[in-house]
Amino acid sequence: MHIKFLAMTAIILLLSNCANMNESDCLNADWQLIGFEDGSFGKNESHVSQHRKECAEHGVTPDLMEYRNGHFDGSKRFCTANNGFSRGRHGKDYSRSCPEQFEAEFLKGFSDGQTLYGLKKILSQRAAELESTYKEIDWLEHAIADKSELMIADGLKRDQRLMVRNEVAQHQQQQVELYNTLPELKQEFEHALQSYERGKDKFSYY
Incomplete structure (x- = not known):
């Protein structure tokens, strides 16, 4: 049941591409998965502060190490030359979210x-x-x-x-x-x- 819930949470986050974590999200958060999703969407690692603010209301603090590990893996997906080209040709911006190892290729x-x-x-x-x-x-x-x-x-x-x-x-x-x-x-x-x-x-x- 717990695994199914996390999978459903991941799908919802993937489709909505927004934070807005409620109490249930915070209490059951997989911070590595959340970091991965944020990285995959090109969000800066500092976006964890938004999660921290939302979850503080429910007495939950993000696991920063787990989040960073997930964000790094997600950034591998986002920070490619092909994705950089796609974003550039459609007039989208770049929030300097790529780690140094991947940024040159993306840029x-x-x-x-x-x-x-x-x-x-x-x-x-x-x-x-x-x-x-x-x-x-x-x-x-x-x-x-x-x-x-x-x-x-x-x-x-x-x-x-x-x-x-x-x-x-x-x-x-x-x-x-x-x-x-x-x-x-x-x-x-x-x-x-x-x-x-x-x-x-x-x-x-x-």
Whole structure:
């Protein structure tokens, strides 16, 4: 029964990835397992202070040696180049939780992942700029068409027609200016896309 309870506790902690230890958790804690889970999730060893604070309310003090042993083993899982790359490329942070023995390998992958994340972010920005320009050109096209029809509508006074005509001329000028920016925006997008694709190829070994 005790083993089943600990197994269930481990699953719950694994799924929730949070501390919030209640009285039962503290009284039945396997500190090596808890340390292992924290290490596997990339939590710093100092996270034991959170467990200490929660369990102090129930008169329980974490076994620091057991926790550290478990955390070290969990860190072996977390602190790999592949995991570092995965976290970096998804824009996640790193809390300096890796022991010195594993940190260099993790940081190599993390740095490469951050590089690819940065390239993708630039690509997304360039794509958004290009899409926004096309949308604005399309909006102006419709606005020009609507105002052109209004300009020849019955019942419009001369000064009103002049005002609408000026608005049409302004929209047309704006449209010309936007069309003139398209070549540069397309070039920047293509450059960002090529850089991102080269980055994916470069880091494909992860």
